[in-house]
Amino acid sequence: MTLSTREAMIAVVLAAAGLAAWWYRGGRQPEVAPAVPQHGRPDYVVEQVAAVTMSDGGEPLRRLRAPQLRHYPEGGGSELDAPVLRLLEPGQPDWVVRSEQAWVSADGDEVLLEGRVLGERAAAADQPPMRIMTSQLLVLDDAGYAETDRFVELERGDDWLTAVDGMQLWFDAPMRSRFFGRVRQRLAFAEPAAAPDAPSVPGP
Amino acid sequence: LDSDSEQPMFVEADAAELDEKQSISLYIGNVEVQQGSMRIWADEVLVHHQPNRQPRKIIAIGNPVRYRQLLEDDPQEVRARALRMEYEAVSEEITLIDEAELIQGEDRFRSDRIVYNRLTDRLTAGSSARGRERVKIRIEPQGEGQSGDDSGDQ
Numbered sequence: 195m196t197l198s199t200r201e202a203m204i205a206v207v208l209a210a211a212g213l214a215a216w217w218y219r220g221g222r223q224p225e226v227a228p229a230v231p232q233h234g235r236p237d238y239v240v241e242q243v244a245a246v247t248m249s250d251g252g253e254p255l256r257r258l259r260a261p262q263l264r265h266y267p268e269g270g271g272s273e274l275d276a277p278v279l280r281l282l283e284p285g286q287p288d289w290v291v292r293s294e295q296a297w298v299s300a301d302g303d304e305v306l307l308e309g310r311v312l313g314e315r316a317a318a319a320d321q322p323p324m325r326i327m328t329s330q331l332l333v334l335d336d337a338g339y340a341e342t343d344r345f346v347e348l349e350r351g352d353d354w355l356t357a358v359d360g361m362q363l364w365f366d367a368p369m370r371s372r373f374f375g376r377v378r379q380r381l382a383f384a385e386p387a388a389a390p391d392a393p394s395v396p397g398p
Numbered sequence: 399l400d401s402d403s404e405q406p407m408f409v410e411a412d413a414a415e416l417d418e419k420q421s422i423s424l425y426i427g428n429v430e431v432q433q434g435s436m437r438i439w440a441d442e443v444l445v446h447h448q449p450n451r452q453p454r455k456i457i458a459i460g461n462p463v464r465y466r467q468l469l470e471d472d473p474q475e476v477r478a479r480a481l482r483m484e485y486e487a488v489s490e491e492i493t494l495i496d497e498a499e500l501i502q503g504e505d506r507f508r509s510d511r512i513v514y515n516r517l518t519d520r521l522t523a524g525s526s527a528r529g530r531e532r533v534k535i536r537i538e539p540q541g542e543g544q545s546g547d548d549s550g551d552q
Contacts, residue, residue: 203471320449352406357414368418375412375427381453383404 230280236264236273239278243274247335248300256281256335270300277381279305286367287316288384291333305333311342322351338366346373352382400470402434403490407453409443421447424457431456435468435475438483456485462497469519474503490516498523 215394240263247256254347277296281289294309313326328346333339343360348371357373411428412427423445431438440458462479465501469476477502480494494500494512500521501507523552 213530250546304418355414369416371415371416373414377409377410377411377414379414379423380406382487 205382234266236270238265239263239265242264253284254282258298268294272298273347274298277305277307279307281333281365283366287317287321291312291364293331303334303336305335307331307333313340320352325349328361333340338362343374353380355379400434401466402467403487405434407431407433409445409453410442421449421451423447426494429460431458431459435466437464438485439464440483453487455487456483458483458485465492465494467516469502472503475499478512480512492516493499 212256233326241261242265243258243260243263245258246254247258249255250257258274258317259281259391262275262279264274265272274296275294277293279291279296281291283289291311291313293307293311296308297306298304299306308330311326311328311331313324313331317323326346326348329344330341331340331342339362341360341362345359346361348355348361355373355377357375357377359374359376361374362372409425410431411429412549414426415424417423423474423518424445425445429438429440429443431440431443438456438458440460442459442462443445444457445453446455459482461481462481464482465476465478467476470539476492478499480498481496482494483495484495485491486493486534492514494514496510498510498512499508499510500514500523502515502521507521507523512519513522537540
């Protein structure tokens with residue numbers, strides 16, 4: 195019966211892609227958490243913040259800079275103005291993410307960036323530079339994961355991609371990403387220009 | 399057209415997953431692929447990438463998958479459909495599988511498997527294309543009347 199043949203083919207393709215069929219039928223939209231508390235009164239304010247998160251081995255994993263941080267006792271989270279978040283990965287160009295504001299959870303595991311979020315990664319030997327633009331982005335650094343349910347634009351060399359209903363991005367190399375529709379993509383076929391001596395993206 | 403393969407490729411879909419580790423991109427839901435004069439419409443498209451990220455192989459599944467493309471020296475475009483279509487970018491060879499049909503001008507080929515090479519404009523169908531079904535060919539004599547039957551396509 196043709197339909198079952200087709201179903202079999204679809205299952206084969208999805209298996210080949212390493213995707214369970216449930217992903218598409220159940221393709222959930224990323225829900226962006228956490229709910230940002232609507233401000234109580236900060237219990238302390240820090241000017242010119244420069245924070246470094248280290249790995250268990252003492253390697254820097256993440257640098258976070260901001261002109262001002264306000265800590266709220268209610269929930270224990272902190273709010274930052276004009277943050278610059280630099281995500282470091284050995285052997286890979288850093289991701290540098292900027293936004294108008296950010297909210298860092300009490301345990302520091304979640305960073306919710308809001309307002310003109312721009313993520314940039316410099317070119318590497320075999321990879322063109324990348325840029326991601328959206329209006330809100332939740333970063334779970336330990337998991338090497340970021341998601342948004344907002345319109346998102348991604349540029350990679352001469353290629354670009356837009357997704358109306360957000361994305362899920364596993365940004366540690368090798369990267370994996372899901373985009374939710376409607377998705378539009380341009381794949382250029384010119385040979386990628388040789389990456390110049392990778393100028394690191396200006397940042398903290 | 400010969401220049402098609404040098405044009406950027408545009409893909410549109412309801413959802414997409416890009417996986418660098420496996421060098422694949424999967425597009426799901428109302429998928430449209432365009433490259434120069436080539437157009438593909440499908441339910442799902444899986445793209446295998448070369449190391450430089452250009453497509454190496456495209457697998458399209460649909461009910462049916464539809465394909466159109468202009469030829470260099472022929473005003474009539476090639477049109478095809480099948481439940482599964484595989485396109486090898488390097489050899490520019492298209493394999494149509496299951497309920498395959500290819501229309502070139504007035505000529506129409508139906509089989510369970512049709513292999514069409516865009517570079518050589520060579521077509522292989524049925525058992526010679528390792529298919530099971532016999533080939534049904536309808537070739538219009540040059541200059542004779544219009545084909546009366548259904549054109550059966552968009």
